[in-house]
Amino acid sequence: MPRMNMIEAINSALNVALAQSPDVTILGEDVGYFGGVFRATAGLQKRHGKTRVFDTPITECGIIGVAVGMAAYGLRPVPEIQFADYIYPALDQLVSEAARLRYRSAGEFPMPITVRSPFGGGIFGGQTHSQSPEGVFTHVAGLKTVIPSNPYDAKGLLLAAIADNDPVIFFEPKRIYNGPFDGHYDTPTVPWAKVDDATAEVPEGHYTVPLGKARVVREGGDVTLLAYGTMVHVAGTAVAESGVDGEIIDLRTLIPLDIETIKASVKKTGRCVIVHEATRTGGFGAELSALVQERCFYHLEAPVQRVTGFDTPYPHSLEWAYFPGPVRIKRALDAVMKD
Amino acid sequence: MIKKNLQPLALHVPEPKQRPGDAPDFSDVVVPPAGKLARPDSATPAADLKEYPYALIRVLDDNAHAVGPWDPRLAPDTMRKLLKDMMLTRAFDDRMFRAQRQGKTSFYMKSLGEEATSCAPALALADDDMVFPSYRQQGILISRGWPIPDMMNQIFSNKADRLKGRQLPIMYSARAASFFSISGNLATQMPQAVGWAMASAAKGDTRIAAAWCGEGSTAEGDFHSACMFATVYRAPVILNIINNQWAISSFAGFAGGEETTFAARALGYGVAGLRVDGNDPLAVYAATAWAAERARTNHGPTIIEHFTYRSEGHSTSDDPGAYRAAQAGSAWPLGDPVERLKVHLIGLGEWNEARHSALADELMETVKAAQKQAEANGILGHGLHQPLETMFEDIFEDEPWHLREQAAQLLEEDAVRRVEGQH
Numbered sequence A: 001m002p003r004m005n006m007i008e009a010i011n012s013a014l015n016v017a018l019a020q021s022p023d024v025t026i027l028g029e030d031v032g033y034f035g036g037v038f039r040a041t042a043g044l045q046k047r048h049g050k051t052r053v054f055d056t057p058i059t060e061c062g063i064i065g066v067a068v069g070m071a072a073y074g075l076r077p078v079p080e081i082q083f084a085d086y087i088y089p090a091l092d093q094l095v096s097e098a099a100r101l102r103y104r105s106a107g108e109f110p111m112p113i114t115v116r117s118p119f120g121g122g123i124f125g126g127q128t129h130s131q132s133p134e135g136v137f138t139h140v141a142g143l144k145t146v147i148p149s150n151p152y153d154a155k156g157l158l159l160a161a162i163a164d165n166d167p168v169i170f171f172e173p174k175r176i177y178n179g180p181f182d183g184h185y186d187t188p189t190v191p192w193a194k195v196d197d198a199t200a201e202v203p204e205g206h207y208t209v210p211l212g213k214a215r216v217v218r219e220g221g222d223v224t225l226l227a228y229g230t231m232v233h234v235a236g237t238a239v240a241e242s243g244v245d246g247e248i249i250d251l252r253t254l255i256p257l258d259i260e261t262i263k264a265s266v267k268k269t270g271r272c273v274i275v276h277e278a279t280r281t282g283g284f285g286a287e288l289s290a291l292v293q294e295r296c297f298y299h300l301e302a303p304v305q306r307v308t309g310f311d312t313p314y315p316h317s318l319e320w321a322y323f324p325g326p327v328r329i330k331r332a333l334d335a336v337m338k339d
Numbered sequence B: 001m002i003k004k005n006l007q008p009l010a011l012h013v014p015e016p017k018q019r020p021g022d023a024p025d026f027s028d029v030v031v032p033p034a035g036k037l038a039r040p041d042s043a044t045p046a047a048d049l050k051e052y053p054y055a056l057i058r059v060l061d062d063n064a065h066a067v068g069p070w071d072p073r074l075a076p077d078t079m080r081k082l083l084k085d086m087m088l089t090r091a092f093d094d095r096m097f098r099a100q101r102q103g104k105t106s107f108y109m110k111s112l113g114e115e116a117t118s119c120a121p122a123l124a125l126a127d128d129d130m131v132f133p134s135y136r137q138q139g140i141l142i143s144r145g146w147p148i149p150d151m152m153n154q155i156f157s158n159k160a161d162r163l164k165g166r167q168l169p170i171m172y173s174a175r176a177a178s179f180f181s182i183s184g185n186l187a188t189q190m191p192q193a194v195g196w197a198m199a200s201a202a203k204g205d206t207r208i209a210a211a212w213c214g215e216g217s218t219a220e221g222d223f224h225s226a227c228m229f230a231t232v233y234r235a236p237v238i239l240n241i242i243n244n245q246w247a248i249s250s251f252a253g254f255a256g257g258e259e260t261t262f263a264a265r266a267l268g269y270g271v272a273g274l275r276v277d278g279n280d281p282l283a284v285y286a287a288t289a290w291a292a293e294r295a296r297t298n299h300g301p302t303i304i305e306h307f308t309y310r311s312e313g314h315s316t317s318d319d320p321g322a323y324r325a326a327q328a329g330s331a332w333p334l335g336d337p338v339e340r341l342k343v344h345l346i347g348l349g350e351w352n353e354a355r356h357s358a359l360a361d362e363l364m365e366t367v368k369a370a371q372k373q374a375e376a377n378g379i380l381g382h383g384l385h386q387p388l389e390t391m392f393e394d395i396f397e398d399e400p401w402h403l404r405e406q407a408a409q410l411l412e413e414d415a416v417r418r419v420e421g422q423h
């Protein structure tokens, strides 16, 4: 089986989707001839033509608004927002339009749009190339939110998202595009092709990873760790370094959430640590914490802990003090294990 | 239903005339002769300025003589300052680009070939006129005499960085130089400049505002909001569009440049629109001076399109060889702004080759010395130059309980990290 990094896997998914359905259309800043600033769409315009893979004016509001119109016609647009940090000009089209059109037209205008966007920090990108705004979207009724953590899932989830008849926000953790990240900034990145991990093996053809299904990355009996994207790997480091028998769940899809897998795990371990890179207050971790408390209260041995980025803009030089690395996670593990 | 008896529709997707492997060819760029365009009174109603968005204001002719009514007739000392500002900007860019390549910082963006579009407006405006720049207007700070080591401290995110290492390199802020904090989000500064200008007008102040964005950024809704407010309130503002032909890999056609000029955006809003040779420092000065006079006399806003060329990559993260013809910068028909002003001054007998190369050497030494001084304060790395608790300052005026708690948590973590021997 070929080994791919996440960019190659995403490129392969887009290529398969374009070949499979004449309605799949890719648009975004620099995605056409050049193939995207992260090269995710490289070669696709050449193979599938300029009217199916094309560059756009620099207006995120326009990109999503146009995608809504294309979906109304019957296409399956896959717009790219160059960085998640630049998605805010598109909020009205996403929140007031794409998310609600099925509802307000009573099903006349479904919106099969998949918005791809690199997100997350750890690349010294400063406050406008590092944010994790998933909580903005999970709060909106009518949007699905998907975040892969490895090449196999990236391709399978992206193909599932494109096939889905509702709008999906597909955030790609750019820190792990080329290789997994253990959370220590000074460890050199080992490329996906060289890591001993089956998730770097990616079939060439079509397959899907269903939306709404989490993956148990590591089984354990002491504590459940809920994570997604880059933080799945960082949580793995923390568990290994702490010696705690943690059960790590990669959520993969935030909305719709795989509540059954979470419940089964927390009922088994009695402890729960939630890890995300996004700011803390009102983040998706707050939702997870509430759900675990509501549904597993009598099984809990300790208060649920959240490990997150701080409630500050993403700093440039203090990036690694901001990032919720292994030290922060281990302290949370210690805290839940004490009770 | 597709109706068989009707012509099928076709989607137009713009395509630049040359791609990698092609020779650069600018034969379709219309370069009108310098000096031929009339200079209207700056109070002329926008409705009577309809030819200007389609014309090109040029002062320096092919022999670098200043000709025609737009010649600002600058004193030789002023022109030498303009030349020096552009050369210093170029030397600064050169060193900082190299510093990034040497791993001393994360990112850099040059303005090579576009220096006139920052340095000349800065000179034509008053020093306390408020500027809202984009990320390629380092020339404004340099023209306003801002200390070079301070700019470098920001680029290195080091312990002397006034912005506390928070911003990506080159995202300066210098209120004392009437220079607004630069955003990474495109075009947000355009309506902000209009708002500042409206405030200045409402207060009966005498200062005006100016903003800059690239031609690619004019696609953003913020640009159009800026034009709308500017015309409605006749705001004393200059909205500069730097049309350097490329927005990363997208040529100006993806911002609407195939069908019209960027200055012509002004017409629909009823705003004065000028289109200027952006590589002609005297023409840029003259256009800015005209627009500034118009704004200062309550005749409203001006949109200026600076027609120029991004001679190098978008940033240190970019390789233009992947999407455009090689050597396009040197083939650009409007030449180089430094060279054109230099030859002009030599023609006047106010400059010579020896002085020019001596100045170039002197400026490179200035920049090198500044770099040494800045590097003594640290370069970007994992040294965490700012005290950790500064991360939580300036979120709000006062620190609420949750940020105080998080700051305390960070200091505890740091203690653990030190014990474990890692940052």
Ligand SMILES: Cc1ncc(C[n+]2csc(CCOP(=O)(O)OP(=O)(O)O)c2C)c(N)n1
Binding pocket: A029, A058, A060, A082, A086, A089, B136, B184, B185, B186, B213, B214, B215, B216, B217, B218, B242, B244, B246, B247, B248, B310, B314
């Ligand atoms: C809102 C937003 N969208 C996208 C980007 C990514 N981006 C940064 S610069 C750039 C190109 C801008 O081109 P242009 O406005 O022509 O200015 P130039 O770089 O040529 O000076 C893009 C797309 C961004 N910074 N902000």
